[in-house]
Amino acid sequence: MATTMNISVVVVSRRRPVWLARCLKAIRQLDHPSFEVVVVADPKSLAVTDCADLKTVPFDIPNISAARNLGLCSAAGDLCVFIDDDAVPEPLWLRHHEDAITHTGAVASVGYVRGRNGISFQSQVHSVDREAETHEERATGDCPHVPELQAGRALKLVGTNMAIKRSKLCEIGGFDEALRYFLDDSDISIRLAGSGAKCAVAPLAEVHHAFAPSERRTSLRAPVSLFDIGRSSAIFFRRHDSGDLDELFTRIMRRERARLERHMVAGTCEPRDIATILKTLKDGWSDGLVDALSDLSEIQPQAADFRPVHPIPPGHVVLQSRLLRRRRALARAEDVAKKSARVSLFSFSLTPVRHHVRYTETGVWLQTGGQFGRTCRNANFFKWCRFAERLKEESARVAKIRGI
DSSP states (O other): OOOOOOEEEEEEOSSOHHHHHHHHHHHHTOOOSSEEEEEEEOHHHHHHSOOTTSEEEEOOSSOHHHHHHHHHHHOOSSEEEEEETTEEEOTTHHHHHHHHHHHHOOSEEEEEEEOTTSSSEEESSEEEOTTOOEEEOOOOOSSOBOOOOOTTOEEOOOTTSEEEEHHHHHHTTSSOTTOSSSSHHHHHHHHHHHTTOOEEEEEEEEEEEOOOOOSSBOTTOOBSOOHHHHHHHHHHHHHTTOSOHHHHHHHHHHHHHHHHHHHHHHTSSOGGGHHHHHHHHHHHHHHHHHSOOOOOOOOOOOOOOOOOOOOOOSOOEEEEEEGGGHHHHHHHHHHHHHTTOOEEEEEEESSOOOOEEEEOTTSOEEEEEETTSOSSTTSOSOOOOOHHHHHHHHHHHHHHHHTO
């Protein structure tokens, strides 16, 4: 897989230094010969996180679009690749994004996002329309491609896993800073499509997204406030002439009420909180109806030098263990990671327990589960196999994204 581009990885974080440190550790393990890292974060997080070889931009305002624009202005790569602080990229992430851009002639690409269990997908191929409705599109294998979409739809770029040519992103005015949170990536998708730009899917450019708690949600993903969702929705609909605003707000209210009721049934939201939280949605909507729309004129980036991170050598160490020897094997894997090497540990018990994958704070890709358990959630509950067979199967499953 040839590489020709200088790439800027832009990470935005606010008051989550532990999550930021984990994200940056995974980024330093990326397998690509020429990339820099731009970290836009609050001063306290920058002070306690190891950013010595990275570009840093202090910023402590709750506005992800403004933060990304600051990162864009400090970036010097041909390609800007965006990731959230509560996500981690697989080692070949940048190579697959670059491959998608190069081979399809696209100006942007979107990768797949796995959820907290490291197996199921949060996002694969989706499109979005001017009413901010997301539509699932057909996933077609591992090869980069430009999907055929219905008229009025744009390929949906996902903020935690997207790549855009820096020159094109500056040309369209960067991110809409009126969208402080929510619909910022959908807006970029619609505006890129409106400019005639081609966007591609990079199926093997994978990240794992954990959904860390924030001012807007709990650790169980229950909303605390819907203000920014209401506000951003109103601004998005006004920006894109989406239709009858009253009808659109009724649709949003119905959707968010249903989401809160699901949390209530699951025990992650109290019944008495629903009315209060829905009021924040109404308040945000009211603000968004009167707030001024941003001037999305072309951005003139700063003259910045490209500051590449020193890449670690190619390769990936694969370790294995049974359940009872997991602690010792994990300590060995951590020693490997300390020596600036990529490492995966597959640790299986003699059970049908389903599998989980996580990237540890110490820099290890750890997959656990039963030797006879399922990886894919739609597979059989029990699968007879030998340990060596299962290890080979699971290593092969991630080989193309991890460089095994």
